[in-house]
Amino acid sequence: MEQKRSSFTGKIGFVLAAAGSAVGLGNIWRFPYLAAKYGGGIFLLVYIILAVTFGFALMTAEIALGRKTGLSAVGAFKALNKKFAFVGYLAAIVPMIILPYYSVIGGWVTKYLAVFVSGQGRAAAADTYFGDFISGVAEPIFWFALYIGVTALVVLFGVEKGVEKVSKIMMPVLVVLSVFIAIYTMFIPGALDGVIYYIKPDFSHFSVKTVLAAMGQLFYSMSLAMGIMITYGSYMKKDVSIETSVHQIEIFDTGIAFFAGLMIVPAVFAFSGGNAAAINAGPSLMFETLPKVFDTMYGGQIIGAVFFLLVLFAALTSSISLMETVVSIFCDKFKWNRKLTCLIVFVGALVIGLPSSLGNGVWKDIRILGLRFLDFFDFISNSVIMPLVALLTCIFIGYVIKPKTIADEVALTGKFKNEKLFTFVIKYLAPICIILILISSVLDVVLKDGFF
Ligand code: TRP
DSSP: OOOOOOOOOHHHHHHHHHHHHHSSHIIIIIHHHHHHHTTTHHHHHHHHHHIIIIIHHHHHHHHHHHHHHTSOHHHHHHHHOGGGHHHHHHHHHHHHHHHHHHHHHHHHHHHHHHHHHTTOHHHHTSTTHHHHHHTOSHHHHHHHHHHHHHHHHHHHTTOHHHHHHHHHHHHHHHHHHHHHHHHHHHTSTTHHHHHHHHHSOOGGGOOHHHHHHHHHHHHHHTTOSSSHHHHHHHTSOTTSOHHHHHHHHHHHHHHHHHHHHHHHHHHHHHHHTTOHHHHTOGGGHHHHHHHHHHHHSTTHHHHHHHHHHHHHHHHHHHHHHHHHHHHHHHHHHHOOOHHHHHHHHHHHHHHHHHHHHHTTTTTTTOOBTTBOHHHHHHHIIIIIIHHHHHHHHHHIIIIISOHHHHHHHHGGGSOOTTHHHHHHIIIIIHHHHHHHHHHHHHHHHHHHHTOO
16 A cells, blocks of 8 residues: 655755755765775766766666656566566665665764864874774774764654755755865865876776776765665656756766865875875775865864764765665565664664774774675675666666656656667666676676685
8 A cells, every 4th residue: 555645845845855865975975085096087087977877867767767656666666567576675775785884984974073073183184093093992883873873863753854954054055165175175285186186087097997986886876776766756746857857966966076076085195195005095085184184274173073064964864864765665564663663773773884893993804705894885785786776777677668668757847858868878878888897896806806
């Protein structure tokens, strides 16, 4: 039984809600470290090309699937073809994997907010500060537990709307502040090399890994290939243009990621001379680099505090939406009581997140496929399951229900301008690229780490 769905009000309501889910740590924390690691400008270029082809087609497809059926992922696939219901289930696993480690990072952000608010930002600018912090046992777990506890309380008491309201005010402030910090950073001596590295594509850095990383990031950042946009689409009114909405969400999401990179990557060059170890820092990049930027800034302590507060809100709206998704999957499937489900998901995420936290310190030598826990969870969701879900979605739409079904839904509000591009990407470009990339990445892991 499907209850009557409430809808987003107005045209902008949908875009804001979807953008609220899309903009989060993916843009501010994940994008810059990937861009730094995978060759700077070439990563940026590949990402943008993927965004206007893959991203556009998949987001359009997912939103239209949701709006057409009025159902979330599992139901939507099932309603159109019973055999494909498993794609919905596969997609549902993704938020369950992401939520725990997302909250570990959320805990780091909370800690940095506390550090700056209490006026200790200077200490955080030291080289070893972040490493010492995450390799500890009790402290990172404390912040992680606090973060996921707050997330769970919001979901438990159903006050998401309140948080959303606050974050709608904060999001534009975050954009303005990021642009300001990015411009400031560019003028730090030595940063210009970093700006060039970040913007100018250097084809010698190109590899299949660049594409895989960019594709995983695209899915992650735009909340694609995990059923989320299908759910959002199911709440969308029939008179709102899907095509226009998709463009707006994409521009917003990519814009924020771009400025986050511009704020962080050049700073890495300014403070480390762009040596390989610094560029390849991975998940720690933002936390190691930004305190150094704030340290050189007049009023940097306060700006740092404001910055981490804004990032915390962007992260919270995403983790709330992630937890909400997981809770409703269990509630729908097992008909559990909502409060109890919240508690179970909270405890589950806490337990699953622990290795991701400890893996930076005492458990750092325990590796899966050569990766630490946090990187492993990140890899398995972004580089394996999500591409797989995206591939199956393309096959489903391209060859089972046919692109026309989606195009008709899009055309409800007027001509579908990029229908040809959409059909081409869904039927040929995306499936072929994803298959090639998946094969090469699996081979890479298998060959390098002696999987067998
Ligand atoms: N897109 C979010 C970000 O960039 C993260 C995210 C992934 C997410 N999947 C989600 C958010 C599902 C809400 C719901 O940080």
